[in-house]
Amino acid sequence: MADIIQLLPDHVANQIAAGEVVQRPASVVKELLENAIDAEADSIKLIIKDAGKTLVQVIDNGKGMSNTDARLSFERHATSKIRSADDLFQLHTKGFRGEALASIAAIAHVELKTKQEANDVGNAIVIEGSNVASQNVVVTPKGTSISVKNLFFNIPARRNFLKSDTVELRHVIDEFHRVALAHPNISFAFYNNGSETFNLPVSNFRQRIVNIFGTKTNEKLVPVEEDTEVLKISGFVGKPEFAKKTRGEQYFFVNDRFIKSAYLNHAIASAFEGLLKNGTHASYFLNLAVDPQTIDINIHPTKTEIKFDDEHTLYALLRSAVKHSLGQFNIAPVLDFERDPSLDTPYSYNKNSSNTPNIEVDKSFNPFKDESKIKGGGTSFKKESVSNWESLYVGLESKGTKNQHDFSEVHFESEAKTISMFSNDKEAEHTHTTYQLHNKYIVSTIKSGMLVIDQHRAHQRILYEDFLKNMTTKEGISQQLLFPLELHFSTQEITVINQLKDDLEHTGFVFSNVKESSVEITGVPVGVPESEVSIILEQLISDVENEVPDSNFSATDLLAKSMAKSLAIKTGQSLQKEEQEHMVNKLFACKAPNVSPTNRTTFITMSVDELDKKFI
Structure with a gap:
């Protein structure tokens, strides 16, 4: 019987691998932004056209690549991040799988321009569907510019599965938010169809959140800080009264990498128990720093899911830290039977000394001066005056006068009776139809x-x-x-x-x-x-x-x-x-x-x- 198993051609293998790495334009955005961060750039620009279907371009001022590295970067399983399998548990960078650029080049037109600071000129490579169209010397600024055009041009079926521009643009912006929030020390700019959508300067984490989600977000944030041997937590959670019906503003970052974790999300929900209305979800922006050896990042093609060695400990620490912050900032109720909040000293009066009130006493005052006294047995008693008892009845008419109130003549207002258009039976039937x-x-x-x-x-x-x-x-x-x-x-x-x-x-x-x-x-x-x-x-x-x-x-x-x-x-x-x-x-x-x-x-x-x- 003839052999039927054969090796796939490289371009077919690349297209199959692209199905895992590149699902939509947002996937390209994620991979290119992470590569720019790994290149130690401090300024990154993202340019989008038609929600990324026509163009996704990322420009950075990082360290760039040599001519050889620029060409090798498009080969499968080519990476500068790892040398052995043990390096997978000591990862401090983003792109380590070595498949992103190869997968993107298999299903799009890619143009790369890169230059190292020490070189006078850079290198430009054009690739169309895994085929290198040209590689030339070019004058370009320090760093790397990579353009991905006509995504899925050679796989029409995949292109037909893309949603509308509105939906795809939302996914692109979500990926941009995730990367920009994780790296407030890098300035980001986002241009959509020629107009500037975001311009995020270098800032701290809180200011980066405010720059992305609006100035009103600042008053909604409650800081969370916890430092233990196992886990270091920093970031913010939203106040319960600002909880939303959607889960849009929920971000976990583990070692500066955005992740999704239903288990850790449940820890946050548990900390907010009793504070949220039904159907609403709390916002949170939390950075978790753990030992790289205790996590496995390489369990999902998009690297948004992470396996932890000891999830139960992380759950308990996260829940306690959030609960502590909510109580510390008087967001959650405090169970204290002795303390009366109304007696708390305002902050502005904390260091002020109290003034002793002056008391003045009239020593000549005698409340019994005008009253007659009866003395007997060494004790004085006050004698009630009864001479003016008639004054208690001044203004009252004597019985039998013509102005006396006659309650027999009081009339009570009653509702007017209306004649019903229906008989009693019909009315009873009408009122019980539903x-x-x-x-x-x-x-x-x-x-x-x-x-x-x-x-x-x-x-x-x-x-x-x-x-x-x-x-x-x-x-x-x-x-x-x-x-x-x-x-x-x-x-x-x-x-x-x-x-x-x-x-x-x-x-x-x-x-x-x-x-x-x-x-x-x-x-x-x-x-x-x-x-x-x-x-x-x-x-x-x-x-x-x-x-x-x-x-x-x-x-x-x-x-x-x-x-x-x-x-x-x-x-x-x-x-x-x-x-x-x-x-x-x-x-x-x-x-x-x-x-x-x-x-x-x-x-x-x-x-x-x-x-x-x-x-x-």
Whole structure:
């Protein structure tokens, strides 16, 4: 029988390896930024076009590469970081697998320019689908510039799996945030389609967080510090009152490398137990420093997951450190039966000395001077004066006068009786057409039997069609706020709001001013409480950034769905009879009453025959 196993060609092997390393443009951004950091750069620029599909370029001022190194960097398993397997447990750098550039070059057009400080000229290499097109001497500044163009140009199937530019750009920005937060000692600049999105100067960790997520973030942060032999923790957690419904602002950095860990995330959630509202998640930006020998980074192609030797100890230390910080800064309640917080000395009076009050006594004062006294047995008694007892009754009329109050003539106001349009039987039948079951379902009778409606999904359908109609006809009704409402967002969130501003105004929102990090709202749609506005916009931004577009994708449709989801009455909310009946009537006036905006069933029916069978 003939041999059937054969070695794959290099270009095919590289494309297969690229599937592990490069999943989307954000993967390229991560690898190139980490290479720039390993090159000891202190200034890095990231340039993006069309969410990275057309161009991803990273420019750094690092130490650069020689001609030979520049060529070898595109070979598989070529790296300067490790020499033996033992080096995998002494890693202090980012890129050590030696597959990133080879994988990227296999599925894109790559152009590399690099120069070392000691050399007069640099080197330029152009690679197209693993094939070296040219390698020339070039004049270029110190450092490295690498451009990745036309990602997945030779694998159309992979390119078709990419999401919309909005979704892919969000992933790119997420990767940029992760690298920039881990290295506040490096200046970063981010340009998207020719416009500057971020310009982050060298700063401390707190200032880097504020520069990325907006100035309002500063007041939300609580510092966390803990130094033990096993683990060193530094960073910040967000105050409970600023917790969000999304998990966007949650960052763990182990030895300056971003990681994801559900186990450690649970430690944070446990520390916040009892302080967060249901459905909200705390923000945290925590740096964990551990011995490299106690962790294994090389268990996942993207290196975002790490295996710890002793996870239980890390869990306990992390939970205790966060809990201690929340208590230390009076965020968490303190159990102390002796201490009265109202008696605490304000900080401004801590070092002030107390002033002794002056007491003046009138020695000539005698409270018994004008009263007669009876002396007997050496004891004096006060004699009550009864000569003016008639004055106690001055102003009262004598009994029997004509002005005496006659309570028999008091009349009580009663409600006017109205004639009902229905007989008693009809009225009783009308008031019992709907019932609410467990504050979740509305039960109503129909001719054939019984109708059960999910109140949350039904209200979503009603609001969805109302919002869609208002945005389509541009007739949204707005209620003006007494005072303008100012909300703070990050740069990327402001970009999303600007994209949806026109549609939001058609629903009833009125924006008086949109700045770089905040928006000012003077009007909201009718029925939207002011306290819910920030929650609605945060949920909307999250939905837009995470939405998977299809052939019928529409920003208007997405906006209507998101607002309906945020404003619909929740499970557990009690409804009056009139509200129940109004919801039933409004639901069946909708164009598609049987499903919610997310295509989930809104009601079920049960006939009398089906009920009868239950009793057989």
